[in-house]
Amino acid sequence: MPEPAEDVHARAVAAAGESGRLPASAVSDWEVFPWEAEDGAVVPARLRAPADEPPRWGESPDKPCGACAGFDPDRVVWEDDVWVLTHHGAPSGMPLVLVLHTREHLDMGELDDDQASQLGRITNRLVRIIENLPHIGRVHVDRWGDGSAHFHQWFFARTARLPQIMGSYAVEWDDILPPGPEDVWRADLHLVATKLANWGGDARA
Numbered sequence: 001m002p003e004p005a006e007d008v009h010a011r012a013v014a015a016a017g018e019s020g021r022l023p024a025s026a027v028s029d030w031e032v033f034p035w036e037a038e039d040g041a042v043v044p045a046r047l048r049a050p051a052d053e054p055p056r057w058g059e060s061p062d063k064p065c066g067a068c069a070g071f072d073p074d075r076v077v078w079e080d081d082v083w084v085l086t087h088h089g090a091p092s093g094m095p096l097v098l099v100l101h102t103r104e105h106l107d108m109g110e111l112d113d114d115q116a117s118q119l120g121r122i123t124n125r126l127v128r129i130i131e132n133l134p135h136i137g138r139v140h141v142d143r144w145g146d147g148s149a150h151f152h153q154w155f156f157a158r159t160a161r162l163p164q165i166m167g168s169y170a171v172e173w174d175d176i177l178p179p180g181p182e183d184v185w186r187a188d189l190h191l192v193a194t195k196l197a198n199w200g201g202d203a204r205a
Contacts, residue, residue, distance in 0.1 A: 001133060001134045001135065001184070001187070001188070002095035002096070002133050002134060002135045002136055002157070002159065002180075002184065002188055003095065003135060003159070003180055003181075003184060004134075004135045004159075004161075005135065005159050005160060005161035005162045007180075008159050008162060008177065008180070009162065011177075011178050011180070012177055012178060015178040022176050022177065022178070023176070024176070025172045025173075025175035025176045026175055027171075027172055027175060033045065053146075056145070056146065056147060056148055056149045057147060057148040057149065057150070058105065058148055058149035058150050059149050065105060065148070065149065065150050066148070066150075067101050067105070067148065067150040067152070068105050068150065071084050071086060071101070072086075072089075073204070074089070075087055075088065075089055076204040076205070077098060077189055077192065077193045077203075077204060077205040078192075078193045078196045078197060078201055078202065078203055078204060078205070079201055079202055079204060080200055080201030080202070081103070082102065082103060082104075082115065082118060083100060083101065083102060083103065083118065083119075083122060083201070084100070084101045084102075084103060085098055085099070085100050085101075085126075085193075085196070086098065086099050086101065087099075087189060087205070090179065090182070091179035091180050091181070091182055091184075091185040092174050092175070092177075092179050093173055093174040093175060093176060093177025093178065093179065093180075094156050094157055094158055094159070094170065094173070094174040094177070095133075095135070095136060095157045095158070095159055095180065095185070095188065096130060096155070096156075096157040096185070096188055096189070096192070097154065097155070097156055097157070097174060098126070098154070098155040098192070099152050099153065099154055099155070100119075100122060100123070100126070100152065100153045100155070101150065101151060101152045102115070102150070102151040105149070105150050106150070106151050107145060107149055107150075107151055108143060108145060108151055110151075111151070119153070121199075122196070123141055123153070125196060125199060126139070126155055126192070126196065127139045127141065127155070129191075129192055129195045129196060130155065130157045130192060131157075133157075133188060133191070133192075135159060135160050135161075136157050136158070136159070136160060137158050137159060137160030137161065137162075137166070138157075138158055138160075138166075139155055139156065139157050139158075140154075140155070140156040140158065140168075140170055140171075141153065141154070141155055142154040142155075142156065142171070156170050156171060156174060158170045158173075165177075186205070189205035190203070190205050192205070193205040
């Protein structure tokens, strides 16, 4: 079962050391990061002039689609003929971070009505399953399409009773907080996979 807030907090305090601050998330180095330091204050970054958008993965020969090349079987949590649910290979700061992909190379607006209906059902089931695990406060469902042209939707489960991690910044906290125990994480992946398989598909975790 996911850890209680007290365990997560104790691990973070131990990792932070005397300063009390954990290392900055890797997203602070991204070109699209919207904040910068100036005169000792955190201020919005200056907006750069318009420019052509770079191709996404799966849109040019130089950036082939990783999903179409095949999913790493060690990272598959659950799958059926249309969908593949994966993890990133190791625990992170949030109790669970999962990604749902289409097998077929499609973008969000290209799903047909049947696929869109399936997406809604799988999303609802996953949220219900994960939010019923102990010590889970909420599951954030996110879709960003600027990195890959192959449909993928994120599920971020956050620890209950850590109100500083509420809201959209949970994504940054996932990179900042020290990862939890792997055995706990794998047991939770297995539970999610087997419960989702009650409606069809195959549990792989």
